Amino acid sequence: MSTPWLDALTCLSIEMALTGDRDDPVLHQRQNSQAARLGMSGAEIDAARAGRSFDLRRSRALALALASTDERDEVRERARQAGLCEQACREVERLAGQVRAIDKQ
Numbered sequence: 001m002s003t004p005w006l007d008a009l010t011c012l013s014i015e016m017a018l019t020g021d022r023d024d025p026v027l028h029q030r031q032n033s034q035a036a037r038l039g040m041s042g043a044e045i046d047a048a049r050a051g052r053s054f055d056l057r058r059s060r061a062l063a064l065a066l067a068s069t070d071e072r073d074e075v076r077e078r079a080r081q082a083g084l085c086e087q088a089c090r091e092v093e094r095l096a097g098q099v100r101a102i103d104k105q
Contacts, residue, residue, distance in 0.1 A: 005088035009038050010058050011095060013048040014065045018099040020049030057082050064089060065096035 006014075016031050035045050044054065051066050053059040060079040067075040076089050084092070 005085065005091045006061065006095070009040065010061050010092075012038065012040075013053055013058055013062055014092065014095050015099055016045070016048040017051040017062050017066060018096060019103065020051070022103070057084055060084060061088070061092045064092045 012031065012034055016035075019027060019031075022028075032045060035048075040048070047053055048062070051062050053062055057079075060075075060082040061084060064072070064075050064079045064084075072093075079089055079092070080086070
């Protein structure tokens with residue numbers, strides 16, 4: 001799920017944030033296994049599911065993924081100030097859209 005602009009931890013964190021409230025133990029176990037392979041701690045997993053991160057750039061990416069349409073421009077600007085390039089911001093939005101589309105099925 002990694003993209004040229006986002007690392008695997010950020011991509012997984014976005015997925016976890018957008019699916020954190022789903023009652024799907026199989027999904028959560030798959031995510032936990034992937035997170036462990038990537039070296040995430042339990043606290044990092046819990047934070048990602050809550051839409052947060054201990055890493056500033058990842059935190060801004062999560063905020064962008066979770067942003068409503070009305071607040072997206074302001075949140076994107078904060079992400080840019082934290083060091084995400086425009087391509088990374090677009091990838092965050094694309095990935096969030098993909099996860100939301102799957103979630104609606």
